[in-house]
Structure formats: C-alpha cells, structure tokens
Amino acid sequence: MKINYTTSCSKTQLSNIRTFITQQLAPLQLSAIEKNQLVLAIDEACANAIIHGNLCNHQRTLQIELEINTSEIIIEIFDIGNYRPNEMNFMPRDFIDDCIKNKRKGGLGLQLMHRIMDNVRYYSRGEVNVCALHKKITINKP
Amino acid sequence: MDVIQSYTTEGLFKIAINGDLDASTVFKVDDVIRNAIKKQEYNILVDCKLLEYISSAGLGVFISHLDDVTAQKGKLVFFDMNETVYDVFKLLGLHNIFNIAKSESDAKILFNINEN
Numbered sequence: 001m002k003i004n005y006t007t008s009c010s011k012t013q014l015s016n017i018r019t020f021i022t023q024q025l026a027p028l029q030l031s032a033i034e035k036n037q038l039v040l041a042i043d044e045a046c047a048n049a050i051i052h053g054n055l056c057n058h059q060r061t062l063q064i065e066l067e068i069n070t071s072e073i074i075i076e077i078f079d080i081g082n083y084r085p086n087e088m089n090f091m092p093r094d095f096i097d098d099c100i101k102n103k104r105k106g107g108l109g110l111q112l113m114h115r116i117m118d119n120v121r122y123y124s125r126g127e128v129n130v131c132a133l134h135k136k137i138t139i140n141k142p
Numbered sequence: 143m144d145v146i147q148s149y150t151t152e153g154l155f156k157i158a159i160n161g162d163l164d165a166s167t168v169f170k171v172d173d174v175i176r177n178a179i180k181k182q183e184y185n186i187l188v189d190c191k192l193l194e195y196i197s198s199a200g201l202g203v204f205i206s207h208l209d210d211v212t213a214q215k216g217k218l219v220f221f222d223m224n225e226t227v228y229d230v231f232k233l234l235g236l237h238n239i240f241n242i243a244k245s246e247s248d249a250k251i252l253f254n255i256n257e258n
Contacts, residue, residue, distance in 0.1 A: 011166035018162075018195070036195070036226040037233070043197050047165045096234060100209050105202030108234065112198055115233050 005064045009054040009079065017046050017064065024066055029139055038073065038135060041116040044109035045077050045131045048088075053081030053129065075133040078125075085122035085129040143167035145174050150187065150246075152255045158189035163200030172203045179207065184216025187249055191222040196230050204240065217241060221249035 005020045007013040021042050025035045046062060054060045063078040091114055098104065113120050119134040143161035150156055155178050159171060178186060188204075204218060211218050219241040223231075231237045243249035 011164075014164050014166055014197075015162060018164075033226055033229045036229065039195075040197060040230060043164065047197065047199065051165060096205070096236065096239065099202075099205050100239070103206040103209060105199070105206050108198035108202055108205075112230075112233055 002065050002067045005066070007062055007064075008058040009050045009056060009060040009062050009081075010058040011047070011050060011056055013050070013062075014043055014047060018043055020064075021066070024068065028068070028137070030137065034137075037116045041113045041133055041135075042075055042077070044113050045075075045120075045133060048109055049077055049079045049081060049129070049131065053079055053083050055081075070139055071136060073133075073135045073137055077131040077133075078128050080128055083129065085124055085131070088122040088131070143170065145170045147174055147178075150250070152250065152253070154185050154187050154250070154253060154255070155183040156187040156189060158192065160192040162195040163193060163203075164195065164197040165199040168199040168203050171200070172206075175203065175207045179210050182214075184211050184214040185253055186211065186216070186218050187246070188218065188220045189222060189246065190220050190224070190227060193223070193227055196227050201230065201234065201236060205236075208240070217253060219243055219249045219252050221246050 003024060005017065007016060018039050021039050025038060046064070049062055050056060060080060065076045067074040095107065113133065117133045117135050121132045123130050143159065143163060146158040148156050157171070157174055163171060175186065208218055221243040222245060223242060228237065228242065231240065231242065241252050243252060
C-alpha cells in the first residue's frame with residue numbers, strides 16, 4: 001500500500017515530515033538506529049528539494065510517497081523545482097577533510113542518503129522531479 | 143530547538159542543544175559558535191544530552207567551525223550523545239574526527255581538566 005504526504009516547500013515542514021515518516025515506520029521491527037537512518041535519508045532528500053530545488057518557496061508543494069512491503073521500503077519524493085534531477089545522480093566522493101579545510105557544508109546530505117539507502121535515483125517525470133529511495137529490509141514476523 | 147550557552151566552573155564555553163538540529167534550526171547553533179569564536183572561545187563543550195536528532199545541516203555547522211577552533215589549538219568536544227545521534231556521526235566517519243566523550247567529566251579530561 002502506498003501512503004502519501006503532501007506539504008509545502010518550507011524548511012519548517014521538515015520536522016512534520018520526520019514525524020510522519022516515524023509514525024509509518026513505528027510498527028516495523030527495526031532497531032531505533034535503522035529507523036532513524038531511514039528518517040534521516042528521507043529528511044535529507046526533502047531538505048535538498050525544499051532548499052536547493054525550490055528555494056524554500058512555500059507556495060510550492062512537496063509530495064512524499066511511501067511504500068512498505070515485507071522486503072523493501074520505497075520512497076518517492078516529487079517536486080517541481082527548477083533543477084535537472086539527472087545531475088543529482090552521482091555518487092558523492094568522501095570529502096570530509098575537504099569540508100573541514102574549506103568550511104564547506106554542502107553535499108553531506110547526499111552522501112548520507114547514499115550511505116543509508118541501497119539505491120538513490122533522481123529522474124524527471126514530465127515537469128515533475130522525482131527522487132526515488134530504496135532500502136531492502138528484513139522484517140521478522142512475531 | 144533551543145541552545146543554552148554557559149561557562150563551566152573551569153571556564154570552558156558550553157552549549158547545550160535541546161531538540162532537533164536540522165536545516166530549519168541549525169542557524170541558532172551556528173550563531174552561538176560563531177559568536178564564541180569571535181570572543182576567542184576556542185575550547186567548546188557541546189552537551190548533547192537533550193539533542194534528539196541531527197541531520198547533515200547540523201553536522202555541517204560543526205564541520206565548518208572545526209578548523210577555526212583547532213587552528214587556535216582549541217577543541218570542540220561533544221558529550222552525552224544518544225546512540226542514534228552518534229550513529230549519524232559514524233555514518234560519515236565523523237566519530238574519528240570529532241572528540242566525543244561519554245560524560246561531561248570525561249569531556250573535561252580531554253581539556254586536561256580532572257574533576258577528581
């Protein structure tokens with residue numbers, strides 16, 4: 001079953017997005033660390049879309065589609081920001097030393113997304129940008 | 143999210159973060175650390191006892207100030223971090239770069255201050 005959550009492109013909505021994702025993950029038998037990692041990866045994708053893709057234009061909307069099945073969690077995030085999603089499809093290199101030396105903050109979120117998820121893919125669907133996140137999970141049935 | 147700043151009895155600058163440190167709240171911590179460095183406070187304790195969540199924006203603010211602190215032979219030391227926040231540091235290997243102590247007294251030892 002797919003569950004949808006729609007919100008505005010405002011940074012202040014990030015905590016509401018995390019609350020929504022946390023509620024959806026709550027019934028799953030995953031550790032607190034695994035759940036937090038999934039929330040973090042989605043938070044990072046949404047923050048990128050809101051801040052960089054849509055310049056915090058709160059009149060625009062961000063849609064999150066979440067699908068949880070017995071072996072996988074699939075998240076798709078849709079927005080209409082003016083950027084080329086295909087350009088986001090690179091595996092960021094390790095650059096922490098460079099960030100420290102040059103006081104850089106950018107790129108850490110994408111790096112976290114790749115470290116947490118099994119697959120991260122950006123693409124266009126017509127005028128809509130899509131960020132698709134996949135994570136294989138093992139749910140132990142009680 | 144709230145940031146409370148204080149000084150320990152040993153004169154170390156301490157910030158206590160309460161809540162979620164994300165892209166919408168990080169400016170508060172950035173301002174506090176920036177102002178501390180302006181006042182030449184280079185030994186900074188970060189109390190994480192009430193820090194519930196951190197995203198890349200939160201990590202970024204500490205990364206961006208680390209070089210300024212270490213260049214002055216100062217230290218940025220975190221303590222009392224919960225396991226999910228610590229895991230986020232680990233994901234990027236930052237647990238090997240930052241000083242992360244279990245308790246405030248352990249953190250003070252890293253400043254060569256022994257409470258006993």
